[in-house]
Amino acid sequence: MLLNTLYERAVAKGVKIYPEWFVTALCIEEGLCHGVVALDTQNGSLIPVRAKVTFFGTGGYGRVFQQSTNALINTGSGIGMAYTAGAPLKDMEFVQFHPTTLIGTNILMSEACRGEGAYLVNNQGERFMQRYVPTAMELAPRDIVSRCIQTEINEGRGFDHPLGKHVHLDLRHLGAKKILERLPGIRNISIDFLGIDPITDPIPIQPGQHYSMGGIDVNARCASEVRGFYAGGECSCVSVHGANRLGGNSLLETIVFGKLAAQAIDEDMTKSPLPLPDEKPLLRLKDEIEAKIRRLSEPGRGEKAYRIHAELGATMTEKVGVFRTRTELEEALQTLIGLKERYRKVGVSSAVRYMNYELINALEQEYMLEVAHTIILGAILREESRGAHFRLDFKTRNDQDWLKHTIARIGPDGAPAISFKEVVMTRYTPMERKY
């Protein structure tokens, strides 16, 4: 609905859209953004796009995790491009996990189910939420319900299925009439994507990555510290969500901050004209991408991007997921470093550049590894539990030491360097959520 309306308004305003262009790199030199280099996937040519203003609305990084409610294209490559080019990222360790995603595809089974009265049931036939949050039961916040479900699964009270371990989201007691009237979408998804009718059978669900709270570090005007580079939506981190987004608040990012970004860009372009971007850095970057694509297409490169993607996703979901510990995070870091090494040997089957999705996947994979690296490092450093970031070895929130943002920048050795930034306090003093 939003997507359609946005597109329709763009058509109304005569906005030129390049539906088949894929951005491969962002160009930043000496604190100024010069534009992007794009691959025209229809004819295979690389195009440097010089721009005074570049705005990224490239979405979250859900696909860095194996189990994610995000679209397949939500690789976070936009965030990775900004980071690789030198823009800082903020609070990357804050990753939201949604409690109820369909096994196999991890399509979101929305809060509406539990809102209408659905039960969460383990393999003992027990509504297990009564042991954790008897006051709120299934209606407890996302991060808490996710941890409860994960605990049930980890302690052997889940169900097994070739598509994954899970618990049941049971709608049956609501009756056919209510399900058809109030949750028709949920029923259609269950039937189309798993062949299960929630009127007669419980829905197998598991927690899955859902939202990227962290992202490109921008202020309330969606401006990054790089002149001419702006970001909005899930790829950005204004920090309106802190460590834990509330349901529905992603609309705040898309609608409110979309408009604020437009106003800020308008202001910056008219009031104090931005310097003219330079062609040379862009052409240099184009040559770099050209060389990268040529390397990927060389024969005899045995590694495949999909294998790296699969291992990265599994590691992130298992070791950087709902529950985190130093030991597992360190293991994840070692795996990641190994995967980065293996990435250097990645090759694609064909040197053809048009509609070559294997090539696009390989290009995006490099950025996904960078994004994952910043998430893992942030999660290791943050020795506390806050919002969606839950450390089993540091179970409580520690405002004394950790009421601050983590900032990840690409270091001279190519690894992320993490620094800290004060939290801007406005009307409300943050306090711990209590039950």
Next chain:
Amino acid sequence: MIKASAYTFKILRYDAQDPQSGPRFATYRINVIPGLTVLAVLNRIRDEIDGTLSFRSSCRSAVCGSCGMVINGKIDLACRTQVAAFATDTIILEPLPNFEVIRDLVVDMTPFWRMYEKIQPYLIRKSPVPEKEIPQSEAERLRIDQFVNCILCACCYGACPVLAREPDYVGPAAAAKLERFVLDSRDERPGEALEIVNDERGVWACDTVFRCIDACPKDVRPTDAIVGLRKSILKHRYNMMRGRVNHED
């Protein structure tokens, strides 16, 4: 029900930049489990067997409309089609008809977007833009409900027999989108705006054989839109003849 542990997938391959090699079917044997979708199989083939296979996909949950194709003769989204949905263990995949193929299952959507843009797919207002939103009653919202559900996947466009013989026909999706705005209580486009579709390449070209309705994965009924637009055009004409142009229509 799953018919076998391994399925045969036959995929129509073609590269428009290498027409010499001609269209051909490539065959793949894939192990399957219950719950597996056609899109998941396509991804596996590209990853594990043949990196050169081209197809579009994005959301994998039937909302983006990227993966429309012909699956065992029926047009549908690959992501929402279970491999177990057929009475056979062979699945044949072909690109959407009525489009030029770019590569394998990827078609050139340009004509589809051209028609979509032509019908002015946005609210047109004569009244000044209000400070706040324009409210809509539940009944008013219900009138446009089915057309709002369109995800622009072009399954209807591929299924349309009129487009097969008349490539300049506006097509079911664009007509449904126009009707979505004509029926919208907030839209104030004048009756003349319907002239865009008032010819033999517009709504009068439709055979009303309902293939578009069969093909739609989101239960939109483009034929309803086409019939509705025909009525609106006639009504506008009638009012013009009587010298009573009612711009509120």
